[in-house]
Amino acid sequence: MLDLLPKVFKESLPSAVTAQLATEHETWLLPPLVDLCARLREPGQQQHGTLASEGKAARANGFLHVVIPPDTNPILENGSLLKGLRERALEDGGIYLHVLGALTAGLEGERPSNIAGLKKGGCIAVSNARQPFANDMVLLRTLEYAATFGMKVFFYPDEPSLSKGGVAHEGYIASYHGLQGIPWIAETVALSTQLLMVEETGIAAHFSQLSCKSSVELMRWAKGKNLPVTCDVAMHQLHLTDDNLEGFNAQAYVLPPLRSNTDQQALRRGLTDGTIDAICSHHEPLNSTAKKAPFAESTAGISNLDTFMALACQLVRDDVLTVAQLVDKICLNPAKIAGIDAQYESIGGAVLVDPNLEWQVTADTMLSNGKNTPFFNQQLQGKVVETFFG
Amino acid sequence: MTTSEKNSAKNTVSPTEYAKFDHNTIHQKLNKSLSRPQLNSDGSIRHFLGVEGLNKAQLQAIIAKAETFFDDKGQLINSPELEGCTVMNLFFEPSTRTRTTFEVAEKRLGANVLNIDIERSSTKKGESLRDTLWNLQAMTADIFVVRHSASGAAHFMATEVTPDIAIINGGDGWHAHPTQGMLDMLTIHREAPRPFEELSVAIVGDIKHSRVARSDISALQTLGVKDIRVCAPRTLLPKGMARFGVKVYEDMDSCVTDCDVIMGLRIQNERIGSPLLASSNEYYKHYGITPERVALAKPDAIVMHPGPMNRGVEIASSVADGAQSVILTQVNNGIAIRMAVLSLAMEGQRAHQAAGK
Secondary structure (H helix, E strand, O other): OHHHOOHHHHHHOOHHHHHHHHHOOOOEEEOOEEEOOEOOOOOOOOOOOOHHHHHHHHHHOOEEEEEEOOOOOOOOOOHHHHHHHHHHHHHHHOOEEEEEEEOEHHHOOOOEOOHHHHHHOOOOEEEOOOOOOOOHHHHHHHHHHHHHOOOOEEEOOOOHHHHOOOOEEOOHHHHHHOOOEEOOHHHHHHHHHHHHHHHHHOOOEEEOOOOOHHHHHHHHHHHHOOOOEEEEEEHHHHOOOHHHHOOOOHHHOOOOOOOOHHHHHHHHHHHHOOOOOEEEOOEOOOOOOOOOOOHHHOOOOOOOOOOHHHHHHHHHHOOOOOHHHHHHHHHHHHHHHHOOHHHHHHHOOEEEEEEEEEEEOOOOOOOOOOOOOOOOOOEEEEEEEEEEOO | OOHHHHHHHOOOOOHHHHHHOOHHHHHHHHHHHHHHHHEOOOOOEOOEOOOOOOOHHHHHHHHHHHHOOEOOOOOEOOOOOOOOOEEEEEEOOOOOHHHHHHHHHHHHOOOEEEEEOHHHOHHHHOOOHHHHHHHHHHOOOOEEEEEEOOOOHHHHHHHHOOOOOEEEEEEEOOOEOHHHHHHHHHHHHHHOOOOHHHOEEEEEOOOOOOHHHHHHHHHHHHOOOOEEEEEOOHHHOOOOHHHHOOEEEOOHHHHHOOOOEEEEOOOOHHHOOOOOOOOHHHHHHHHOEOHHHHHHOOOOOEEEOOOOOOEOOOEOHHHHOOOOEOHHHHHHHHHHHHHHHHHHHHHHHHHHHHHHO
């Protein structure tokens, strides 16, 4: 299992660990995990989680590096705010925080933000999160402006005129429950436009949390054209479908919505064949009252850090990925996509995983402040048993 | 080929599509999840949240109970089964017909009735539905009749209230309107020319936004109707409609040919967020329940509509007021069904409380 670790990570391990590994039964020693999208709820939403609580949950579950989107309160568009956040994430939560700055001022989609300043402040890339652009010309010109400063853009593709008001994948399950649907084209229409803009501007782009079969096909096309693009999928999309909404299960309410079995299979194939580069947690912790409302009036989000590794182990058991491919998807590729390879390698570390360890998802076994998960009370298999982070 | 066969062949959405899916298995699974909170361990009704998941005997029991509220001349009677009980009508969205018929039913059963106008009260001040509910239950009541714009609201409330309160769903979002569904079943039981098992039922109109359609389809299936047809332009059909186990039509003439029951649905303009129809005139031309279309159905077919009707859009006035219309009978039956559901839910609550003691 030591072979899975890059040289620098092997060298950073205490010799006691390598000796211990020789006697361990079927454990995996992985490099530290890198999460391309988690919401740690600071600043502005500390009722759901804090850098301290979510940082500790991330660290205990193998994540040493976490990327956060800019849709906090206040919005991440001020270089001086970022430094303090990163410092507190390390001090209080023990994790390295990497920030996406706002692509447009106030995320309002009207004009570019202070992108040069954000780069100087240490943002790894810029993004408009799931907020819309006023029109395609704004998007085009904003991308040109970002390209000027060599900034990468993270997209969360969604066409609001198609998704507005929707709370579930538009299909039989939503229809049966009388829930307003979000058609898959809400994602792919936006993705198509954004890919063409990338082709036009030449900007490097990452597309996060893809959920549809057609999105995978579009990414395959874009990569075939050698566009500078990468993409990820949220871990829950690989294990859940809209069937999990059964009985108005608000714990399965997430945006983009859980989609059909066909979509899920396509996402898994995309992961296997390399079209999808990475898996993110899309961690969204919520307090106990956020889901205490009728489905559509509850708050969207799943708390994912604590269940992430068990679901990753399941992908290996399901023959979707080998352990080495898994390391690429949750450790090495995300580090490259975030542009933090050098820092990642210099910090080093390692994560010991028991892929066979069975455990139950309960309030006690979840470290995140958010206990909002459709896996609550389920028995899962696979867990991080130790992290070797400096 | 007969006219009917030719018309059937015109279906633009293949009715065979639904056959690909084992809708019985899927429905059983989904129905079970939705019915779980509403039954006591002995199968009696504790809350009345939807018809999904209730079996044929349970639906027949509701119909039979409703029948007991008619005298020999077919007039509604009073029955003091809820004397000493308090019923709160919690309407989070506007309603006249449903709220009034519930109130009449409650008073005919001797209940103390409180109408809480939540639409203009605490929720407008930012209070969560959960807190509103907890405050109301602190005022003590036996039954909450609830209407809410969010699908699943009644199910949510059933999980939040104390065990001493029964929830009756007076309509939730696009999801369910189970007392309307059951009054439609009572009407068909009393007025249709044939038993449920032999009927062909056409449901036409805005199915996508209709909670009535979902409850009707579920109840009709449970009561044994094998030929359920739905018809609407694609913009008013929910995605995956064929998987409900119904035949989907886009051609109205084909849909109503040789059927026993034509159920019209209101176009829910207030729920439609984007332009789904070209014009009222075009809709009426292609999907209106006209005398000519009623003539395509069996000669003794009945015409139903949950109201309020848009005359000249969904239905011709001559049909609405005609000999085959049972629309006003539906309203009258609605009181009997609501009396039955209130009575059975109270009975179920008492059984639940007795079992607890």
